Amino acid sequence: MKVILAFLLIGFALANDTKCTYDGKELSNDEVITVQNAFQIKCLTEDNGSWKTEIVGCVTPGGEKVNVGEKSDDGQKVHECIKNENGQVVLKESRGTKADCQGGHKSGETWTEKSFKFTCAEGGVTKFTHCVTADGVEIESGKTGKVGAIEMKCEQHANGTVSMSAANEPSSYECEAKDGTKKKNGEEYKEGNFVRKCGDYGIAKIVGCSAEGVTETIPINQNVTVGDFVHSCVKDGDKYSFKTFGKQKKSNVVPLCGHEGKTYKHGETFIKQDAFRVKCVTYPNLTTEHQVLSCITPAGIEIPIGRSVEEGELIYECTNGDVSLKTTPGKTAKCRKIYNVGEIWIEGLFKVRCEPYGKSSLVSCLSKDGVEIPLGQQRRIAAGYVMECVIVGDNVIMRPAKEAKCQTSSGETKNINDTWNEGNFVRRCESYGIGNIIGCHIENVGPIGINTNYTRGDYVHMCLKQGDQFYFKTVPK
Numbered sequence: 001m002k003v004i005l006a007f008l009l010i011g012f013a014l015a016n017d018t019k020c021t022y023d024g025k026e027l028s029n030d031e032v033i034t035v036q037n038a039f040q041i042k043c044l045t046e047d048n049g050s051w052k053t054e055i056v057g058c059v060t061p062g063g064e065k066v067n068v069g070e071k072s073d074d075g076q077k078v079h080e081c082i083k084n085e086n087g088q089v090v091l092k093e094s095r096g097t098k099a100d101c102q103g104g105h106k107s108g109e110t111w112t113e114k115s116f117k118f119t120c121a122e123g124g125v126t127k128f129t130h131c132v133t134a135d136g137v138e139i140e141s142g143k144t145g146k147v148g149a150i151e152m153k154c155e156q157h158a159n160g161t162v163s164m165s166a167a168n169e170p171s172s173y174e175c176e177a178k179d180g181t182k183k184k185n186g187e188e189y190k191e192g193n194f195v196r197k198c199g200d201y202g203i204a205k206i207v208g209c210s211a212e213g214v215t216e217t218i219p220i221n222q223n224v225t226v227g228d229f230v231h232s233c234v235k236d237g238d239k240y241s242f243k244t245f246g247k248q249k250k251s252n253v254v255p256l257c258g259h260e261g262k263t264y265k266h267g268e269t270f271i272k273q274d275a276f277r278v279k280c281v282t283y284p285n286l287t288t289e290h291q292v293l294s295c296i297t298p299a300g301i302e303i304p305i306g307r308s309v310e311e312g313e314l315i316y317e318c319t320n321g322d323v324s325l326k327t328t329p330g331k332t333a334k335c336r337k338i339y340n341v342g343e344i345w346i347e348g349l350f351k352v353r354c355e356p357y358g359k360s361s362l363v364s365c366l367s368k369d370g371v372e373i374p375l376g377q378q379r380r381i382a383a384g385y386v387m388e389c390v391i392v393g394d395n396v397i398m399r400p401a402k403e404a405k406c407q408t409s410s411g412e413t414k415n416i417n418d419t420w421n422e423g424n425f426v427r428r429c430e431s432y433g434i435g436n437i438i439g440c441h442i443e444n445v446g447p448i449g450i451n452t453n454y455t456r457g458d459y460v461h462m463c464l465k466q467g468d469q470f471y472f473k474t475v476p477k
């Protein structure tokens, strides 16, 4: 930052008591004033009456006075008061040697941002010094360093950005086998009983196993049988293992299955628990197994696994998987163990019919006053409203039918909100099929509201509601 002031005033006065004039003000000899908050001007007079003003110093924004040709440094900022060859005086501002860096870091402070380390250098300059790896290893800017086996380069680019990246192509790294030999990327090599492949960054991975007398690599999690040996290459979690088993030698002992005191040879079948036909299966390791082939019903009918058969009132099924003989009611099975197919009985508020396979199905609902409402239908009960017998979710329920229509005394059907006349009353169809009285009807006149009178000739017609009762009365005036 620069502030410039460039003038030198010269004048002449007659009086012995010579004074300088500056900006309309009089100054005595040697008097110094500050102008523009930035410069110091001094008055110089001669005995012969001549005078001049001269810039003798600068004033910093902080109010410090600096003589021409000198500088001040408060750490953060340096202010220099310079007079150039044209006689101009300039206040030059620059960062102090101990100035803070951006972000408020103090001079000399070092800090790390992400993976990069900086220091606040002289003059408030932020200097990038190091890259820092995840393990805390520092690599100097412009240098390379090892992170494990990988060479990383730490650099600051011309555009100012800093980076830490692999110094070489991932595939350029060689792997080192246990015997010290170097292997190229992609190369496969044996190391004991394992086969490794050299991968990126010189990291070799196990890709299989190697066994004596086996030319090909044994893939992971596979067995290879050679002569009397089985070679097994296993990966279990992160662990690899290689094992060789001697194959089971033929034994003279013939394994037999035993059941209820009898023995059976491999392949023979027998009946178990009166319900299954099983086959004897034996293994070279002398273990035996009873393999279920089919199920047998109490009547002695054999059913293959996965099939079923009807026997009397029951259906027998030979289930898959963990084989079992399962029974379910047959077509002629009784319901509740007492009702025959087609029989109808009453259970609480419901009428139920026995269907084939022992299934009971609901026929209708029965209201308390004995009205039978077939499933899915509505009926008006004695209390005057309509009930419905419906399936809601898994249940059959009987409930007031909110959306039910009304029926007039003459048997007509009315929709909700319809009004009609019934004798001297006006009714409106409301929820649950109830026709409520909403007024009275006078012949040749029309409707009148509840609790209103209508006078015609010598008579007064009254439409009244008392308690729950409605009345229509005609009385002489």
Ligand SMILES: *[C@@H]1O[C@H](CO)[C@@H](O)[C@H](O)[C@H]1NC(C)=O
Pocket: 016
């Ligand atoms: C001018 O001032 C000087 C010193 O103040 C004094 O000695 C001198 O006599 C004065 N001259 C006149 C003409 O007043």
Ligand SMILES: *[C@@H]1O[C@H](CO)[C@@H](O)[C@H](O)[C@H]1NC(C)=O
Pocket: 012, 046, 047, 048, 049, 050
């Ligand atoms: C007055 O005196 C000064 C210094 O002695 C001289 O430089 C200047 O020319 C003189 N001025 C006049 C008007 O005599």
Ligand SMILES: *[C@@H]1O[C@H](CO)[C@@H](O)[C@H](O)[C@H]1NC(C)=O
Pocket: 157, 158, 159, 160, 161
């Ligand atoms: C800065 O330069 C480096 C190296 O040339 C480049 O990878 C990076 O993208 C540049 N960054 C910006 C913001 O231009």
Ligand SMILES: *[C@@H]1O[C@H](CO)[C@@H](O)[C@H](O)[C@H]1NC(C)=O
Pocket: 221, 222, 223, 230, 232, 245
């Ligand atoms: C390999 O053989 C071993 C030993 O007989 C056995 O436990 C394993 O299940 C076999 N593995 C495969 C993949 O067949």
Ligand SMILES: *[C@@H]1O[C@H](CO)[C@@H](O)[C@H](O)[C@H]1NC(C)=O
Pocket: 283, 284, 285, 286, 287
């Ligand atoms: C014997 O061999 C059978 C079939 O290979 C196997 O399922 C069983 O687990 C083995 N039993 C023993 C005790 O090794």
Ligand SMILES: *[C@@H]1O[C@H](CO)[C@@H](O)[C@H](O)[C@H]1NC(C)=O
Pocket: 416, 417
């Ligand atoms: C019956 O009338 C009421 C009030 O005017 C109205 O809110 C309702 O929607 C009507 N119902 C039908 C089924 O029209």
Ligand SMILES: *[C@@H]1O[C@H](CO)[C@@H](O)[C@H](O)[C@H]1NC(C)=O
Pocket: 451, 452, 453, 460, 462
């Ligand atoms: C209707 O008339 C009767 C008998 O005159 C009277 O008692 C009653 O107050 C009247 N009601 C209205 C609402 O005017």
